[in-house]
Amino acid sequence: MRRLSTIAEMTGREILRRRAVLFLLLLFPLPFYLLQRAEHPGQAIRFLFVGLSWAISGSAMFVAHSGRAIDPRLRLSGYRAHHLWMGRMSALWLIGTVVTLPYLALVVVDQPRVRHGALAVAMVLCVAVAAPFGLLLGAVVSREFEGTLLLLVTVGIQMVADPATTTARLMPFWSGREIGTYAIDHTDTGFLVRGxxxxxxxxxLFSLALAVVSALRLRRRRHLRTLPAN
Amino acid sequence: MIDDPDWLDVLAGELRLRGLPEDQVTRVLGETRAHLWDAGEDPARAFGTPSAYAAAVHESLGTPPIPARRKVVRAEAPRLQATGIGKRHGRHRLLHDVDLTVHAGEVAAIVGANGCGKSTFLRICAGVERAHAGRVVVRGSIGYCPQGGGTSDFLTPDEHFVLVGAGRGLGRDRSRGAGRALAEHLWWPRPAPIAAARLSGGTRQKLEVILTALGDPDVLLLDEPYQGFDRDSYMYFWDRVREWANEGRAIVVVTHLLDRLERADTVVDLTPSPHAAPGVRGRHHPKGTQPR
Known part of the structure; x- marks a missing residue:
């Protein structure tokens, strides 16, 4: 447990020390909301979910990339692969939740007729999905530029695809749009349940995939056999 | 100022850097402080710079010898035994049939031309890269110092000590204490609380070495660990290597500098042989280690 909490703590410290990243992380979702708010207040909330998911998954991807170099050393120092990915994901979940709070407050104040409980659920799910998705992307794609492009494509498809289509449902951040419809348009609970x-x-799914990829990447190679010291 | 603590601190560091034993450092500091007190002089005026004064003291006391080698008990199973290691990159054969055996208390140096596979061999020994042939048996824990990149840009040295120490089962205070003690031994007396990205290249490399040795792993694998060290730190590093070996660790150092090979018990040259078959980069000189 100490190992896991140490990884979480150090991940948190790294993110908090990157002031510019933190600033962008906090402000990144804001234009998504403000640009649509006047004419399409409901769409503004759905876009806000996408913006939050994008910001958190982007941060998670960069956390994964910056950890790549030090991971072999940490693995040899006694950490297991699950300490690393679970510790980082815990930190990202916590920071992501903190980032969503001001946006939840903004929407509550700005749009009083929306179902606010459902909004909170959607935001929690945005964080819950975006953190492992970004970490997975960072673990699978070794270069930041390629990873960023993939994230851009994912978010782009999510934004333009009709939510009712299979393509949209196969995207990672579909839940926000579905719950958003329930919260904004006061539809039946089926939307909430599906979301x-x-x-x-x-x-x-992303957490399991991350566990598998991390275990494979940081596995001890078969040619090495370790025995207790004499 | 008669008793300038900064000047004396720097002097103490300079004396340690030159390998003076701790009792001599204490004695010199005591005598220097007493002289300054009696004479009522400014230390810089009385003795010049701490570095120059330490050099003069060092010269007057004589150069300390290289730490003596302790007798290696070869009856014990080796700490690291690599047998028949082979590695290919596509059709290119990088390593072929390389053996290395290192016992507790021994230092092995891996030398060779650029691109001959020194770092790859070390990564294979650490188990972070796959070998296409052969096996490695390690008895005990491994500390691996990669050739750069084994630290986080945004964590301070103390945070690195806590991070790696937790992996080795050490608490925060013990990790920090152990890290700072190792830092002092590498002539880095007070690691500043700044992010690693802001450390100089040599200081960051010291951090890499400290993290490798933190928690006293049984086998130390060091890949050109002295890059960016100044001359004194470089010499001090090799003294530490010998001391670590004397404490019973097995050490493998990848190096391209040959001026300290007398401190190694085993030297393995991975430079491909000129008699290699066409299309093959070469058989490596040693089939087995080269005990010296």
């Missing part, structure tokens, strides 16, 4: 199920399934 929550999609979000939880994505969070679980």
């Amino acid at each position: 929550v199920a999609h979000g939880l399934a994505c969070a679980l």
Whole structure:
């Protein structure tokens, strides 16, 4: 447990020390909301979810990339692969949740007729999905530029695809749009249930994939056999 | 100022840097402080710079010898035994049939031309890169110092000590204490609380070495660990290597500088042989280690 909490703490310190990144992380989702707010207040909330997911998954991807160099040393120092990915994901979940709070407050104040409980659920799911998705992207794609492009494509498809289509449902951040519809348009609970199920399934799926990729990447190679010291 | 603590601190560091034992450092500091007190002089005026004064003291006391080698007990199983290691990059054969055996208390140096596979061999020994042939048996824990990149840009030295120390099962205070003690041994007396990205190249490299040795791993694998060190730090580093070996560790150092090979018990040259078959970069000189 100490190892996991140490990784989480150090990940948090790294992110907090990158002031420019932190500033952008905090402000990045704001234009998504403000640019649509006047004419399409409901769409502004859906775009806000996408902006939050983009910001958090982008940060997670950079955390994964910056950890790549030090990971072999940490693995040899006694950490297991799950300490590394779970510790980083915990830190990102915590920071991501903190980032969403002012936006939740903004929407609550700005749009009183929306179902605010559902908004909070959608934002929590945005964080829950975006952190493992970004870490997975960083673990699979070794170069930051390629990873950034992939993230851009994912978010772009998510924004332009009709939410009712299969393509949109296969995207990682679909849950926000579905729950958003429930919260904004006061539709039936089916939207909420589908959105929550999609979000939880994505969070679980990405976490499992991350566990597998991390274990493979940081596995001890078969030619090495370690025995206790004499 | 009669008793300038900064001047005396720097002097103490300079004396340690030159290898004076701690009791001599204490004695010199005591005598210097007493002289300054009696004479009522400014230390810089009385003795000049701490570095110059330390050099004069060092010369008057004589150069300390290289730490003596302790007898290696070869009856024990080796700490690191690499046998028949082979590595290919596509059709290019980088390593072929390389052996290395290092016992507790021994220092092995891996030398060779650029691109001959020194770092790859060390990564294979650490288990972070796959070998296409052969096996490595390590008895005990491994400390691996990669050739740069083994630190985080945004963490301070103390945070690095805590991070790596936690992996080795050490608490925060013990990790910080151990890290700072190792830093002092590498002539880095007070690691500043600044992010690693802001450290100089040589200081960051010291951080790499400290993190490798933190928690007393049984086998130390060091890949050109002295890059960016100044001359004194470089000499001091080799003294530390010998001391670590004397404490019972097995050490492998990848190096392209040959002026300290007398401190190694085993030297393995990975430079491809000129008699290699066409299309093959070469068989490596040693089939087995070269005990000296």
